[in-house]
Amino acid sequence: xxxxxxxxxxxxxxxxxALDGNKEAFGAIVTRYQKxxxxxxxxxxxxxxxxxxxGQEVFIKLxxxxxxxxxxxxxxxxxxxIAVNLTLNEMKRRKRFFSMFSQKxxxxxxxxxxxxxxxxxxxxxxxxVAKALQTMDPKFRIIVTMRMLQGYSTKETAEILNLPLGTxxxxxxxxxxxLKKILKKL
Amino acid sequence: MNSSEIxxxxxxxxxxxxxxxxxxxxxxxxxxxxxxxxxxxxxxxxKIFIAGLAISHEMDFLKTLNFVFYRIALTGIAAIVLLLISxxxxxxxxxxxxxxxxxxxxxxxxxxxxxxx
Numbered sequence: 001x002x003x004x005x006x007x008x009x010x011x012x013x014x015x016x017x018a019l020d021g022n023k024e025a026f027g028a029i030v031t032r033y034q035k036x037x038x039x040x041x042x043x044x045x046x047x048x049x050x051x052x053x054x055g056q057e058v059f060i061k062l063x064x065x066x067x068x069x070x071x072x073x074x075x076x077x078x079x080x081x082i083a084v085n086l087t088l089n090e091m092k093r094r095k096r097f098f099s100m101f102s103q104k105x106x107x108x109x110x111x112x113x114x115x116x117x118x119x120x121x122x123x124x125x126x127x128x129v130a131k132a133l134q135t136m137d138p139k140f141r142i143i144v145t146m147r148m149l150q151g152y153s154t155k156e157t158a159e160i161l162n163l164p165l166g167t168x169x170x171x172x173x174x175x176x177x178x179l180k181k182i183l184k185k186l
Numbered sequence: 187m188n189s190s191e192i193x194x195x196x197x198x199x200x201x202x203x204x205x206x207x208x209x210x211x212x213x214x215x216x217x218x219x220x221x222x223x224x225x226x227x228x229x230x231x232x233k234i235f236i237a238g239l240a241i242s243h244e245m246d247f248l249k250t251l252n253f254v255f256y257r258i259a260l261t262g263i264a265a266i267v268l269l270l271i272s273x274x275x276x277x278x279x280x281x282x283x284x285x286x287x288x289x290x291x292x293x294x295x296x297x298x299x300x301x302x303x
Contacts, residue, residue: 023235030227035220042220055222059230122217125192129218132196148199149220151210169202176200183193 011075019066030059033079036150040083043145045090046134054090058083073159080150080160084142091138128186135182140175143168187216 009017009028017025037058042051061082069078133141146157158168187195199209213219223229270280277284 023231026234027227027231030230034222034226038220038222047220052222052226055226056230056233060234063234119217121188124189125187125216126218128189128192129196129213144200147204147206148196148213149210149218151206153206154202172200172202176197179200180197183196186189186193 012071015066015069015071015075018063026063029062029075033076034059036076037079037083039149040080040145041087043133043149044087044138044141046130050090054086055083057086061086077156077160081162084160088138088142128183131186132179132182136175136178140171140178143171143175144179147172187212192216 009025011029011032014025014029014032018029034055037055038051041054041058045051045054058079062079065082069075133144136144142161143157146152146160147154152160154168154172155165157163158165161168163171195209195212198204199206273284274280
């Protein structure tokens with residue numbers, strides 16, 4: 001269980017306590033940001049057990065690199081960068097793996113796992129989003145995930161992805177074109 | 187929201203002037219939300235603090251290995267330097283022949299060495 005007082009602590013206090021070896025403080029960081037990481041990882045990789053593993057890896061990597069966090073950027077941005085990098089690495093690994101065993105594009109090999117819903121309309125909505133995201137080109141998918149699921153502005157997206165603002169804007173417009181085409185087929 | 191409304195919402199979320207906070211909350215209302223399993227944070231903490239011990243042992247071993255490697259490398263370098271000094275003192279130069287231990291031999295001296303005459 002996470003100590004109640006840590007739930008209201010500032011990020012900087014939690015980081016300091018976690019660096020002193022406080023397990024509960026780090027637990028509070030995980031609880032605070034797990035949903036944000038889930039949106040990035042599951043949005044890009046699909047909702048599967050592998051995504052959960054990547055999510056765990058994000059926080060393990062954060063723990064071991066916490067001493068390098070200087071507080072220049074927000075903790076959420078720092079975590080988001082780790083999540084994006086690990087997810088992109090996993091996508092590259094999958095692409096290599098699939099290209100060894102199949103002549104098909106790797107998009108055709110993704111599993112469209114969607115969360116269980118009792119409501120048919122909600123299930124359909126989840127399926128549309130999952131299919132659309134998984135079919136998109138990875139470089140557009142990341143932009144769409146940041147914007148649509150995380151609600152980041154273009155400037156914030158550029159900062160997290162370490163890309164020039166112009167590149168993000170141009171990818172955003174191309175992503176929109178691609179999304180229109182994909183959604184037409186669904 | 188029906189499927190075409192969802193599709194429109196997705197497309198409009200990529201407009202540069204879109205209200206992103208509203209879009210993501212609308213999507214969440216429609217059940218498009220992502221989270222990890224219930225005991226996610228416990229799993230992460232267990233991995234760090236239980237498996238972390240194994241990692242720290244591994245790190246200690248690697249540090250020791252690194253230290254031993256440097257000690258061996260430094261000893262090797264010291265031995266090479268001593269060898270060079272001794273060759274220089276003995277032969278008076280550090281030529282290739284001195285390294286190989288070949289002196290200025292003449293054919294006659296080789297013959298006499300081989301035949302013993």
